[in-house]
Amino acid sequence: MKTLIRGGRLIDPSRGLDMISDLLIENDKIIGIGTGIAVPDASILIDASNLIVSPGFIDIHCHLREPGEEHKETIATGTAAGAKGGFTTLCAMPNTIPAMDNPEMLLDIKARAEKFGIVKVIPIGSVTLGRYGKILTDMRGMADAGAIGFSDDGNPIADYHIMHKALLQAKALGLPIINHCEDPSLSKNGVMNEGIVASALGLPGWPSLAEENMVKRDIELAMQTNSRIHLAHISTRGSVEFIRQAKNMGINITAEATPHHLTITEEWVRPINDSMLKYNTNAKVNPPLRTKEDVDAIVLALSDGTIDCIxxxxxxxxxxxxxxxxxxxxxxxxxxxxxxxxxxxxxxxNRIDLSTLIKSLTYAPARIINKPDICTGTLDVGSRADVTIFDPDLRWQVKSDLFISKGKNTPIAEEFLQGYIKTTIVDGRIVYESEDPIIVD
Ligand SMILES: [Zn+2]
Incomplete structure (x- = not known):
């Protein structure tokens, strides 16, 4: 079966490609790129004129909630939401119930994803049994079962000695430890960024230092053990500075930032205009939304490569x-x-260029994940046909009740966004095609 995507602007940052071109897919592979590809026998023709054709997006960090919390999300709904968002591969964090802390569970998740998943799912195994931070898991067994790294996300790996041992084991497997950087002795019962908004609302603060302390410790450990650490959801200006210095010293760390930490601040915790509530719980997130200075520092860090990916x-x-x-x-x-x-x-x-943004959603996470048989984050001829087609300018309004995800919890409901996913293709199959966006002006 052949699919021809005609006349789009192809952007593939892995090799600096940005040109108007056709793209030809046969079965699950990309088989041709170039202008004027004539395919009389193409079974599917997609007109991509005025649209951008990108490698499929890869999410290195998400929570699919299955098993154990299927009222919040399932592999079916989470992967369908991913497809709608332009994602072709999702890395599932292991803070399910029970935790994904053994090879059998990882194999089970993969089997469920095979059966119910709309896009590809790659599991991350937990570092410690039950994510309790005490006893290391069978990391080798989980690596054999397909784990792309290990994390107790939701919880930090707070114990220095456990982290040290985990790094050595992961190093022997050639895989990273993905740490949720939070020093619990400092974050304590904090629920939002420590600062003036927390004081005004009378809420306990979660200080920047709680993240930065652990980022610093992890950099030190990555250096000592010469192993790989991936730092999850970086949120503060200080963390960015530590990471920048460490990378300049050649230390083997990578880091990610979330869309929310790149775009909104602690001010969003304040109540929505006409509501009677004292605050907006949909803006409660860990690590918390920070200040404008932090957001600016993270945007700059994404732009200059200090932050590797989204x-x-x-x-x-x-x-x-x-x-x-x-x-x-x-x-x-x-x-x-x-x-x-x-x-x-x-x-x-104009805070970041389009190619850098696409790279942070495609090639950059693919390199960290390092499973080229599943996703490469490129449009290379011969690679898996994971493709996202979007309109960079189309304006739409966020309607959380129309989310495919079971989670309607977004602080940006009713906001207008500009940039709209049109088509998502996984292994050569169209898994999502948009309807016209909702716009109520
Ligand atoms: Zn986390």
């Missing part, structure tokens, strides 16, 4: 989970369906 940290919750007091509401933002539109605001404001 991870959505898609964290769907039920409406009930978010309807408690701010202190008791769950942490997390449902982000797969708004990630691209939100990030495009940085391109439209």
């Amino acid at each position: 991870g959505t940290d898609h964290a769907p919750h039920s409406t009930e989970d978010k309807s408690y007091s701010f202190e008791d509401a769950s942490f997390g933002i449902s982000g797969l369906e708004t990630a691209f539109g939100a990030l495009m605001s940085l391109v439209h404001k």
Whole structure:
């Protein structure tokens, strides 16, 4: 079966490609790039004129909630939401119930994804049994079962000695430890960024230092052990500085930032204009939304490569989970369906160039994941046909009740975004085609 994508602007940052071209897919592979490809026997023809054709997006960090919390998300709904967001591969964090802490569970997740997944799912195994931070898991067994790295995400690996041992084991397997950087002795019961908004709202603060302390420790450990650490969801200016210095010294670390930490601040925790509520629990996330100075530093870091890639940290919750007091509401933002539109605001404001943004969603995470048989983040001839087609300028309004994700928890509901996913193709199959966007002006 052949699919021809005709006349789009192909952008593939892995080799600096940016040109108007056709793209030909046969079965699950890209077999041709060039202008004027004539394919009389193409079974599917996609007119991509005035659209951008990119490698399929890869999310190195999301929460699919299955097994254990299927009322928040399932592999079926999470991967469908991913497809709508332009993602062709999702890396699933292991903070399920029970935790994904053994090879059998990873194989089970892969089997479920094979059966119910709309896009590809790659599992991340947990570092410690039950994610309790005490006893290391069978990392070798999980690597054999397909883990692309190990993380206790949701929790940090706070114990220095456990982290040290974990790094040596992961190093022997050639895989990274992905750490959620939070020093619990400093974040304590904090629920939002420590600062003036927290003081004004009377909420306990989660200081920048809680993240930066652990980023510093991890850099030190990566240097000592010469092993790979990937730092999840970096949120502060200080962390960015530590990472920049470490990379300049040649230390083997990589880092990600979320769409929300790149685009909105702690101010979003304040109540929505006409609401009677004291705050907006949909803006409660871990690590918390920070200040404008932090956001600016992270945008600059993404632009200069200090931050390698985007991870959505898609964290769907039920409406009930978010309807408690701010202190008791769950942490997390449902982000797969708004990630691209939100990030495009940085391109439209000339804060980051389009090619860098696409790289951070494609080739950069693919290199960290390092599973070229599953995803390469490129449009190379011969590679898997994972392709995302989008309109960079189309304006639309976020309607959380129309999310495919079970998690309607977004702080940017009703906001206007510019940049719209049109078509998502996984292994040569069209898995998502958009309807016209909702615009109510
Ligand atoms: Zn985390």
